[in-house]
Amino acid sequence: MSSNGDPGQTLAPAALPAGDWLAPVDGHRVWWCEGGDPAGLPVLIVHGGPGGASRLEPTRWFDGLPLRWIAIDQRGCGRSEPPGRTDGNDLGALLDDMERLRRHLGLRRWAVAGGSWGARVALAYAARWPEVLHGLLLRSPFLGTAAETRRYIAPWRPWLGAEGQAWLGEPAATAVAALYQAEPGLLHIGAMQADERIARAWSAFDDAQSAPGGVAASGARCDPAALPAATPQLMASWRVHAHYAAASWGAAAAGAAGVPALNSGVPVSVVWGAADATCDPAVARALAAALPGALSNEVPEAGHRMSDPRLAPALRAAARDWALRCRGSG
Incomplete structure (x- = not known):
């Protein structure tokens, strides 16, 4: 639920590619960027918050793999404009922006990775458009209860x-x-x-x-x-x-509640720290149990930050295994 998985750390301007903006909607100009293998399996990375921003760190989990990662800054966040705007800014609108980006890029399907608040957004997207998912990766999930x-x-x-x-x-x-x-x-x-x-x-x-x-x-x-x-x-x-x-936390948004009904064989992984005081480990355990076929990894003594020395290597290993399973299932 924290702003970025490492609170207090801001998005360095040179950390990600220059990117581009989607056409303005509701007074918002939403920023996105991409990297990795242009011909690889596409993976959308959804940042935490609300109020966070895309960061380089999750993209590095996929270094050397045949994957095309895509990052999006949610409305009012990061490089999206105008910063801090809350009019026309709700969970349903964030899901619409993600789907607009998929169609803008001409992608039939993609995998989605979300952490903290971003896991809630990713789950809501999966509930609304399960047919476009190659896979779902959830880090330290927050459900908004x-x-x-x-x-x-x-x-x-x-x-x-x-x-x-x-x-x-x-x-x-x-x-x-x-x-x-x-x-x-x-x-x-x-x-x-x-x-x-x-x-x-x-x-x-x-x-x-x-x-x-x-x-x-x-x-x-x-x-x-x-x-x-x-x-x-x-x-x-x-x-x-x-x-x-x-x-x-967007409770009224359509498709935002409950566990999504994913297509059979869609790879799902859930990773979290056992000592997370920001997002409840009990929620992660219950979610992993409720998602059919989900692989789960509870990291002993780890907190919420992606940079936690216990959590960071587990996240990278789980993300790479998940990405390869997504490619195999596609």
């Missing part, structure tokens, strides 16, 4: 501590807790989205939760002097993230 977000935000007050709460203020501290506890009646979402202090505190808390065991294991506490700067990119990311949180 109230139980998941309440688990995530539980250490918020301890993390703030007396110093952080004094700096942020009681109304803002309460509003953030309400946002993740599915209590929209307590929210003034527009004010929250524009509040630089909330954005900075959220980013640092999300970072702390993404370490193995999260705040409860590390004992991390808010240090107002060390919080990240309120850059335009951070504010855009927070606006999109808060927008989706207040909308129950």
